[in-house]
Amino acid sequence: MIEILPEYIANQIAAGEVIQRPSSVVKELLENSIDAKATHITLILKESGKKLIQVSDNGEGMSKDDSLKCFKKHATSKISNIDDLLKIKSKGFRGEALSSIASISMVSLKTKKKNYDTGNEILIEGSKLISNKECSSNIGSSFVVKNLFYNVPARRNFLKSDKIEYKHILEEFIRISISNSNIKLKLVHNGKEIYNLSIQNLKARLIKIYGNKISDKLLPINESTNLVNISGFICKPQYSKKTRGEQYFFVNGRFIKSPYLNHSVLKSMEGLILKDHFPSYFIFLEIDPKNIDINIHPTKTEIKFNDEKLIYSILKSCIKHSLGQFNIIPSIDFNVNTNFKIPNFDPNRKAYPPKIKVDPTFNPFEKNENKKNIFWKSVFKENIEEIEDLKNYDNFENINDNFFQYLNKYIVTNNNEGILVINQRKAHEYILYNNYKNKISNISNNTQSLLHSIELDISDQDRIIVSENIQKFNQLGFEISLRKKSISIKSKPLFLNNEDTEELIYSIIENLKLNLTTENPIEDFFCSKLAKKNSIKNGKKLNSIEIKKLISDLNKKSKDLSFYNCNIFSFILKFEDIKKNIG
Ligand SMILES: Nc1ncnc2c1ncn2[C@@H]1O[C@H](COP(=O)(O)OP(=O)(O)OP(=O)(O)O)[C@@H](O)[C@H]1O
Ligand SMILES: [Mg+2]
Known part of the structure; x- marks a missing residue:
């Protein structure tokens, strides 16, 4: 009814x-x-x-x-x-x-x-x-x-x-x-x-919102055509960020979202920004209202352009023009002053042997667990672990010698079911992912305090994301304090180097932004991102020890070798199928 x-x-x-x-x-x-x-x-x-x-x-x-x-x-x-x-x-x-x-x-x-x-x-x-x-x-x-x-x-x-x-x-x-x-x-x-x-004018407003630092990063853009007038600023490509921070398009003063125009900006900076980085921009398009339709969605953040492709290319060339004009696109400049100042050598200067300070009371064999400076131990822990890992290299008694690398991408070997083909990158990623998951589950023993905390610039909105999820960051081994326009990382997971830390934090923020409504476990994302980054790449030639290690690690992950069957990183050409086909 x-x-x-x-x-x-x-x-x-x-x-x-x-x-x-x-x-x-x-x-x-x-x-x-x-x-x-x-x-x-x-x-x-x-x-x-x-x-x-x-x-x-x-x-x-x-x-x-x-x-x-x-x-x-x-x-x-x-x-x-x-x-x-x-x-x-x-x-x-x-x-x-x-x-x-x-x-x-x-x-x-x-x-x-x-x-x-x-x-x-x-x-x-x-x-x-x-x-x-x-x-x-x-x-x-x-x-x-x-x-x-x-x-x-x-x-x-x-x-x-x-x-x-x-x-x-x-x-x-x-x-x-x-x-x-x-x-x-x-x-x-x-x-x-x-x-x-x-x-105030636009630049002054941007400085007021984002702080003085943004001033040097901004590059003005300007283009007038019959179809569209473009103005505003882009941030120089070297300042592109690891989170999708400041990306603003305004059409006739109205903020809009446009993946298509965003692509045009990316294209204009091709080769100038690093992979996985996002450019920042504040781009204003003025266009005759009869050439657009804003009545697509009640929130009016989507727009339809009559001449989308043309606007795409005008925007791209406008940004390229500005990058070229302000010498951002590298060119060979013969006018660069090459008179470097090299300090004069003084033959009369006395040479001294280098002085090394030694602590005479230091005893390397002394066992003192209660030392205050205990975190030095954790600094070296990473290396100790690596060495222990190496010892396991002898421990391949279960691995046969029938293996070879094919196309620098696959490991081909056999088990009792048939011939096994393993994708080296995917398999290694799987191993690392599980290792990281293990370490995260015991994060209190896998955290390292930093001598110098890592400072990351961050927008007001991203800072809220971090503060809202500070608990999740702690669970991953990050101790973070919030500053006015930045965050300060005081400790990190032991297995993460400083460079990766910065990148990972930014991508976690980005992930949290996209998953605001779902409870996607952040440690899964963290471990898989890290595993992807650190895994052996396809195309890398592996020596026989490395191949053995890979197979042994895979075997350790599962005692039952049949797990190879259902996995995305390997497949088995079964002995019975071979027999069926060619006897
Ligand atoms: N701050 C204001 N000052 C003066 N008039 C206002 C103000 N806010 C609303 N109005 C009047 O009230 C009307 C209704 O506002 P409302 O926001 O509901 O609709 P709208 O702005 O016309 O369209 P939309 O729903 O797309 O926002 C407006 O058209 C305007 O005439
Ligand atoms: Mg209104």
């Missing part, structure tokens, strides 16, 4: 499309203030917006009539006919944000229009008008949204921790701050001022 849903349920379902979490409210309210031509906007949050989100602006404000109408469905002042959809310059146009917000929270609005004596104050709860009265107010509007999803418990329970919800809000706030440097923007969270951004 078909039933028509009551209106309040239909509204809540529709609202869920636009308002998924506190950050969606922030985005919609800030965009409304921008559309109302505000030059000052203040965002106040309590408990990451779960308790309160307030946006106050000095924009055009609304009349009493409009302030009542704005919460109705399909209420908009931004378009009035279908043709207007082709010339949208405003951020909003669907007339659904405020009605959605009002259906799932408690909203109050205070607003006054220019040349009006009084303002109007409205209170709405779950779409119901509670009160409506005149009030004194400055010109502009102030929305207060309280207890989001109070009447949709399923949604409310779905919200993440305060830190993660705050991270989402920061993301929206930063996107809007970058694309509106002509607006004064303030963010206050739980009574603390987080950002106070004055009206």
Whole structure:
């Protein structure tokens, strides 16, 4: 039997499309203030917006009539006919944000229009008008949204921790701050001022958000064509990052996600950025609204370009041009000064034998477990382990001598079932993965304190990810302290060198970002990433000891050799099949 849903349920379902979490409210309210031509906007949050989100602006404000109408469905002042959809310059146009917000929270609005004596104050709860009265107010509007999803418990329970919800809000706030440097923007969270951004040019705004360091990294881009005007900054390729940090496209001032245009940026920097690194960019495209469609998704972060391919190539050549102009693309420069300063040799200078300080009290055979400097032991532990590993090289009694390497990629040998072909890279990866998993399960004995902690630059949003998951990092053997614009790594798993540490931390952050909703065990990711990195590569010639070691390690992993059968790194040409075919 078909039933028509009551209106309040239909509204809540529709609202869920636009308002998924506190950050969606922030985005919609800030965009409304921008559309109302505000030059000052203040965002106040309590408990990451779960308790309160307030946006106050000095924009055009609304009349009493409009302030009542704005919460109705399909209420908009931004378009009035279908043709207007082709010339949208405003951020909003669907007339659904405020009605959605009002259906799932408690909203109050205070607003006054220019040349009006009084303002109007409205209170709405779950779409119901509670009160409506005149009030004194400055010109502009102030929305207060309280207890989001109070009447949709399923949604409310779905919200993440305060830190993660705050991270989402920061993301929206930063996107809007970058694309509106002509607006004064303030963010206050739980009574603390987080950002106070004055009206400034784009570069100054980026410096204010990301700190002075970004100044030297930025490279301006600029291109005007009939189809599109491109401006903004890219970060020089040598500063590309191991996490997908600052990647911003704005089309007509609106932040959009575009894997296709991102690819164009990557292509333009081909050969200049390292594998697994992400370039940072703040790219603005101005394009006639009739050549794009933004009405694809309620959140308006996707866009369709009529001439996608052309924009792709214009963007690519624009970035290449800028890289060339600023000498980022390496070229042979014959004008480089080659007069290096070599210190003069002084034949009269006395030569001294090098001085070596010795501790006469040191006794290498002394057993003193209680020494304070105990971590020196752990520094050398890695080498000791390697040597122990080498001893096992004699221990191949079960391995026969029937093996050879084929195409520098496969190990061919036999067991009692038939002929075994093993992919060396995959097999080694499997061994390492299991070894790392073992070590992680006993991480307290496999952790090394660092003499000099490793400092990693990190964005505000990524810092939240780290602080939210600090426990998970500890379980992997990383002791991390959070600094203002960086994190400091004080200890790491013993089997990890410093270089890998940096890379691994960045990729764990990246992985945590992508898996915010699922509980993917991070140690699996960590171990497999490390195993991939350190495994023998295909194409490497192995000597007979190395091959024996590989086979022996595989055998150790499973006493029952039949596990080869089901594995992705090996297959067996069975003796019976050989017999069946060729007798
Ligand atoms: N801060 C504000 N100052 C002045 N007017 C506002 C403000 N916020 C909203 N309005 C008015 O309320 C109307 C409804 O806002 P709402 O956000 O629901 O829809 P929209 O912005 O037109 O479209 P969209 O749903 O795409 O955001 C707007 O069209 C605008 O006229
Ligand atoms: Mg709007």
